[in-house]
Amino acid sequence: MAAEIPTTREECEARDRADPLAAARAAFALPEGVIYLDGHSLGPATHEALKRVQTAAQHEWARGLIRSWNDAGWFELPRTVGAKLARLVGAQADEVVIADSVSVNLFKLATAALPLARGRVVIVEDSEFPSDQYVAEGIAGVTGAELMRVSASKGADTLARTGGVQIKSAVNYRTSLVEDIAATEAVAAQAGGVVVWDLSHATGVLNLQLNAHNAKLATGCTYKFVNGGPGAPSFIYARGDFASRMQSPISGWFGHATPFAFDAGYRPLEGVGRFAAGTPGVLSLSALDAALSAFDGVAMSDVAAKARALGDLVVARTAALGLESISPADSRKRGGHVSVRHADGYAVTQALIARGIIPDFRAPDAIRFGVAPLYMRFVDVWDGMDQLADILATRAWDRSEFMRRSAVT
């Protein structure tokens, strides 16, 4: 039963006092004077992650040198950190490994899935995150599989009809729409198709149940709601029985069963480990390892419930300002961010940032407000929306320094 949406700052304070996740905020090194509504793009640092980066660099690397591959457990990090992340996505500990980036992992998984699918087709919806569309294009180019780029309304039909391999986000990067993983997997199972889930905007904010929902393959980034750090390495999930039937196209030594035996022939690890490839980036992996500790003892159902409640507050307040939301009003169909349209959305975003309220912007006109449940309070959202109201009322965004665009927003 969802609680009422707060209508005053006092009601927000009351909600914060009753928040079962209230204690989690203390783990984060949030800068003073900032309300950070961009956790769906780059999560903030935790104190433990900052400390760990220093330990990994100063102690393990500088002092331990090569010995740290054994002594500091570097060699096992892709699997130990994967095991830690597995709970967040509803997987078994040995079904997740950390490796590479989402783009590289989508390539590996979808390419390796093609021989197991009925149809030699790569499907991607045209509302997908652009990089996922680009990767699909590249896979078709190198494998000769047919590329089918279809509208979102045709995705399930195409999967059902072709039995191909679909690359699909669980939460849309722009609208925040949540896909029904179980329903899509049922279509795939019926059709002989395979879905490769991109969980970038879902991991760490939804109560994902990959095993229970029959998901076979997934990847996702860890620098958003998982707070692993800028460009933190990605994870790969492959269901145990499925993984061992697959061949990664990028058969690097870290996916080998015995990499340091230096065998001539490639013999992959059992399970998901075979999708690791080259030497892992230890500094980034270490930060991610520590960042995941912020989820220790936290129920993902609480996380998801709070994301829905905070999102409802954004939806209600932006609606009151006359802004059109492109995110679902029904919080059960919405991820951890809310996107609203404004013709000068870029400038509005810049004006907010100048006041220490940090959302982000996606072309052509979407302002995205992320509501990361571990550190975001109801009063933060309330105060941020107050500033937005003031900026709109005073047209404070309509100034030249806010209208200039730069490469990344």
Add this chain to the structure above:
Amino acid sequence: MAAEIPTTREECEARDRADPLAAARAAFALPEGVIYLDGHSLGPATHEALKRVQTAAQHEWARGLIRSWNDAGWFELPRTVGAKLARLVGAQADEVVIADSVSVNLFKLATAALPLARGRVVIVEDSEFPSDQYVAEGIAGVTGAELMRVSASKGADTLARTGGVQIKSAVNYRTSLVEDIAATEAVAAQAGGVVVWDLSHATGVLNLQLNAHNAKLATGCTYKFVNGGPGAPSFIYARGDFASRMQSPISGWFGHATPFAFDAGYRPLEGVGRFAAGTPGVLSLSALDAALSAFDGVAMSDVAAKARALGDLVVARTAALGLESISPADSRKRGGHVSVRHADGYAVTQALIARGIIPDFRAPDAIRFGVAPLYMRFVDVWDGMDQLADILATRAWDRSEFMRRSAVT
């Protein structure tokens, strides 16, 4: 004209005093009581790299948050760090980009080279670094190209005969043998073949001249003689005119001409930038950026000359101990490490490590001594060899704690 090989510790001291690279050692945070002869596996930290990791984490990530993609130059790092590395390999600044791991980059480059080669063949020699052999196997699997794994003596013939794509190390990981890049490229040009160079054991220690030697494609790791940190990201070199005719199989958004325009279709960057794929790991990239500063003002010809001289000293002293070298005696054909055989090489390595002398071991019987010119002194090599002599004379390695093997040595 090569100087004489020192025959006493005093002569080593004299060589150190005359060393044009003597000042470079101060940049490194070397632990007390350690003689580090493993720079060919994992380079040590520089003070600047340690400081930079902290700045990137504490300041840019924790305080700057998402704003650092612009304000701290994160977005440009793959290209700015690539430009810095370019001088080390004899390339133009815009011909190098930092991305992913060597395994992933070998996959991208060799797969993309296939359509430009006369023969649809992937060639790899059976003495190649095993991961390179595994990657070649994977490429053949996914593209349908023929895999030809040949003995080292047949590599050039096979390239000449097939006009295929060869993955080839410039310095052999085991023997340290240096390949003649210009000669191999001449064979490739004549045959319509393409060579993808793996420069992992060459970069930062040889005076590489990729442009002058007509190399078209290369990758290499940055955690050995470049000292970028454990699992630091790899680099990709692609000659300007050649790169723009290639299509990366992994077409992620960081290789897109305008990633944040979020176009539906993939339009690659001009040149080598198209081989970037996913979001770069900023913490690791930042460490690498700072590590490269240790090469500022250093002539790579001095680096290569000192590596030859230090290597000669290892060769001479190990020969005097009756150890068989599998590295070339001719220093012009030898990279930055010297490998010697010992039936109980693993235990000997462990006994050395217990005394603070750190080489490494490669199965079945090779002890590798790395001589990284930026921080290694002649007296260090001398003292390390003294310890080796003592261990062999007293059979100090023949103890159970040194005989136990672990995953990584």
